[in-house]
Amino acid sequence: MRFRSDVTVKLVRSLADDEGVVQAARVSYEGENTPSAEAEGLINFLMRNKHGSPFEHNSMTFYIEAPIFVFREFHRHRIGWSYNEESARYKKLEPVFYIPGRERKIVQEGKAGTYTMVSGDEEQWEYVEGLSEWSYKNSYRMYTRLLEEGIAREVARNVLPTGIYSSMYATCNARSLMAFLALRTDDPSAAFPSKPLREIAMVAEQMEDLWTEQMPLTAQAFKNQRRVAP
Amino acid sequence: MRFRSDVTVKLVRSLADDEGVVQAARVSYEGENTPSAEAEGLINFLMRNKHGSPFEHNSMTFYIEAPIFVFREFHRHRIGWSYNEESARYKKLEPVFYIPGRERKIVQEGKAGTYTMVSGDEEQWEYVEGLSEWSYKNSYRMYTRLLEEGIAREVARNVLPTGIYSSMYATCNARSLMAFLALRTDDPSAAFPSKPLREIAMVAEQMEDLWTEQMPLTAQAFKNQRRVAP
């Protein structure tokens, strides 16, 4: 049994750079009335004017390890995203489970669409860690027992919790990634602030860092536009 | 605590009939060289020739109750589908869990992409029912305890199993529904047989029945074409 408080995000394949945005934009927009072909100015112009299509001609494939409850939210992003997730029908899942780290706020205060999350006290933390571990262990033991009795993986796995880790390949382009980041990061500079689940934000933040290395001018233009996806 | 072996599928809103297919097709295809405007012939012509777009101008909203592991597969259908699922961040989930019914095959035989499912023996059934119930009860008790300690719903729910029931609205059109049915039903007449998870097939079969009442000629044409979605 392993207990983790983090997520894994790796960029496994990528064909994504700022130059590709410029090239695609030039096919559409080049003419007398477009800004100079200088990349930075053009990319900011596209972002500001919500010309989104030039940001689509690229591809990034990420390998992600995260709990199932994160992937449940992730898969709601339908457009410009491709997924292949580990299947509990085809293989036995490993006993790796999520326990929140101490920096994760675990208590909710307030009401009616306006609540905020705050840290718990020591006793609450001990409950989260102790009860989660105990529950995870018990569920996994039942899973193992069912498999030992010859029950199919696709039936035995029903008892496994959404806190178990899974893994997937997720492929997107810069435009679909920005739409994801706008909703799944919690950034005070955003024109439209979002309050995502902390664990999907942990994935999103790592994706943003990896993307920024690939397409620095585009990532900067996204920030300049206060994280409004084009 | 409730244990269920079935799923709920209701058609809550629908604007879908065969006549709408005919009307849309006439905009595109009417002219000297199309079949007579008689609905049945035209719909079969469209299905056979993979003219898919006339099947998109309609809408069906289903209310579905099923275990989370079913919704996990369902949400992989991205195109022409809209979802709103109950959120465990916003409300406490009810203790309703899935136990396979006796007609569900629970043992896997064979190997390498060619396995088949067979019924279990009495002892195996008792294990599935007994261990699943026991595991579900334990997980839900831990969930309740965490909530009682003031832990946020979005943290406490991590211990809940994928066998717990959730509910959602799912909206599609006839074309996106046919693509779903082709993959998520197990029908010997299909040109491209599929081996879906039994529980999602239970949902799919009910959706197909409800759809067939709305669009009988289209549903028949889908069958005539051996369940190949246009």
Next chain:
Amino acid sequence: MRFRSDVTVKLVRSLADDEGVVQAARVSYEGENTPSAEAEGLINFLMRNKHGSPFEHNSMTFYIEAPIFVFREFHRHRIGWSYNEESARYKKLEPVFYIPGRERKIVQEGKAGTYTMVSGDEEQWEYVEGLSEWSYKNSYRMYTRLLEEGIAREVARNVLPTGIYSSMYATCNARSLMAFLALRTDDPSAAFPSKPLREIAMVAEQMEDLWTEQMPLTAQAFKNQRRVAP
């Protein structure tokens, strides 16, 4: 030969109302922390917080007549849109052509991504009307001649101009419609102003009026949020 300066937009089928948004949202968000179930407040909450999915469970089918150059832009809207357009492969196109009305600005001033459109002078208007008509007539005569010689419609139509009228069915939902309206209307109240082609804006404005009749609270919430699509 007919010359038109307008476009036709009719709502031919619709299953769209504010109540459907509320019902879908309640499946996902109802719980202790959501706003009161009162429709107007809930819809504004969803729009403001970019919870877009509840706006997808509805359907509107429009019949549109507009020049081909409008449909060229329209078809770039890929997601949540279904189209069936009149086909020049299947039938002979009617001689109906677009001439700008006098309120349409026809002269471009300024440069480099910042130009504005202004009205032309009388002489320029006479050129637009006279040369367009003359050119349209000539193209259509060549088209007719080719058909008379037994040439296939799909070959003869190559000479027809993009100013010829076509017709289509276009089906969308409130969310995909808002994304379209945000880009294809020119509204000074918009948070992100757009400078669409005037002729597609003429279509968009009529669609917005028809939609507003169906979903008045949703349309008002879109305006309240300065036309930022969720």
Next chain:
Amino acid sequence: MRFRSDVTVKLVRSLADDEGVVQAARVSYEGENTPSAEAEGLINFLMRNKHGSPFEHNSMTFYIEAPIFVFREFHRHRIGWSYNEESARYKKLEPVFYIPGRERKIVQEGKAGTYTMVSGDEEQWEYVEGLSEWSYKNSYRMYTRLLEEGIAREVARNVLPTGIYSSMYATCNARSLMAFLALRTDDPSAAFPSKPLREIAMVAEQMEDLWTEQMPLTAQAFKNQRRVAP
């Protein structure tokens, strides 16, 4: 003025190989019951069983020059496709026009959804070539005149015919490309034969050749499955 009978298709950027399909599939399907990890067998298994998602984690960007009437059909492919086409709002279009080559069948025989195309006689060819050229020249002259009078490009271009060449970047993945090829090529080996417009088939054939160089095992598996896209 230039008259062309061909289309240009270049692969400008590509991150696409068979190994990527295998890697993505292994995340989902690897386990006791999948075929050996050997690439060819696995890819054929995926294609045969319509496991389409592993074919999505790749990207190909094509540069295409073709007449507008080809792009009109192309843009109807919405899913897994990104486009940036030359804009007649932003720049003056060049006088390059399409005239069918002699191998293109230009006469239609038969009726009611079952017509076939046949070659024309010498006189018919002379009409197609002569009238098309004459019509194109006249339309382009009117376009030029309008521009000379100071009329905006976006108004003047309405008189230009759909036979004028445009250019675009089109980005897809192997799955969306196969869906396109299944409909837009005319191949007697296809399980579901299609009768595409000849000119879009000319584009599709070149795309297929370029794709086959990138992903030979996948392209062969597509052929093995009689061109049924997964």
